[in-house]
Amino acid sequence: MLASLSRAARRRVLAASAALLALCGVLVWWLVPFGPPAPSGTVTFSTGVPTGVYQRYGALLKQALAQDLPEVSIRLTDSEGSQQNLARVASGEADFTVATADAVAQYQRERRPGFERLRGCARLYDDYVQLVVRKGSSIQRVQDLRGLRVGVGQAGSGVRLIADRVLAAAGIAPVRDIEPVSAGIDTMPDLLERGQLDAFFWSGGLPTLAVQTLSERLKIRLIPLDARLVDRLHDVGGSTRHYRSAVIPADAYTKAQDGRPIETLAVANLLVTTDKADADLVEGFTRTVIRSRDLIGSKVHPAQLVDLRTAVYTEPLTLHEGARRYYRSVKP
16 A cells, blocks of 8 residues: 555655654653662561660651652661660561661671671661769769669660670679669669669760750769770670770760760661662662751751761671662762
8 A cells, every 4th residue: 555655645654653653652661660660568667765866766767768768668666775676677577777786796796596687788876875873973983883773774775785894894793783773765864863773874876865854854964984994895805896985075965064075985876687678678778868867867966977988887797789789879
């Protein structure tokens, strides 16, 4: 039929056919998705105790993730802290969590269930060890805690891990030489205020809301943890190498520090998942963590310290491939 048409008519038919094919191609491109599907499903994020930084950080990160990963539903679960968080992720009970580097190293060293599956997504911010007492207390150093009632964190927390180590480095047996009280930051301030504690340990970002709020209703102060304690911790070896000497700035808790900085020790927090986590999901999760730093940091100050330049260093954990993909995509 085409042969019977004039040359001009044939050209018009061919041109129309080409235009129709092009239009079909555009429609196919528009209607048919290319590339991998966007991450979807329900993800469990294990956080920490109420009023702690982990819990507040997780709640704000959930809001940011809802914008960046709209097909992913984030379920937050409270926990006792780092040690319980790691056990949950390693067992598959949770998909993501935050834990301190020393707790991760301890979990690996003890070869606890699923330790080999743990992977890092980002180094976040540092936790600072805070030993809190009433302002009029006679306690001046860790050694003065002997025989007293001391809040040491919950059994599954990173606070318990570091409190036991600091006490031991000061020559105090954590069970025999003090009266240890297993409690979290959600209850220790009230126990101190009611006179049921003489002191309590906390390890968290600065400032921690529960400590700040306590300082506004009760005269408290922070006990220095000097560099010699850190040196003794390092002498032990193992996961204690993740501690460093640090200073709590004078304005962290204005009413508790009388304008003075306080010597202490710090340890990094890591965003943790497992090798079974979907690479696209981990890439998106990590991207949101970095991008939301300023937004979350306006409400949870430690989040301001998340830094793209250092986030990639997740020692002692191997970096997850999805997180590695993200860092490569933003590398200058």
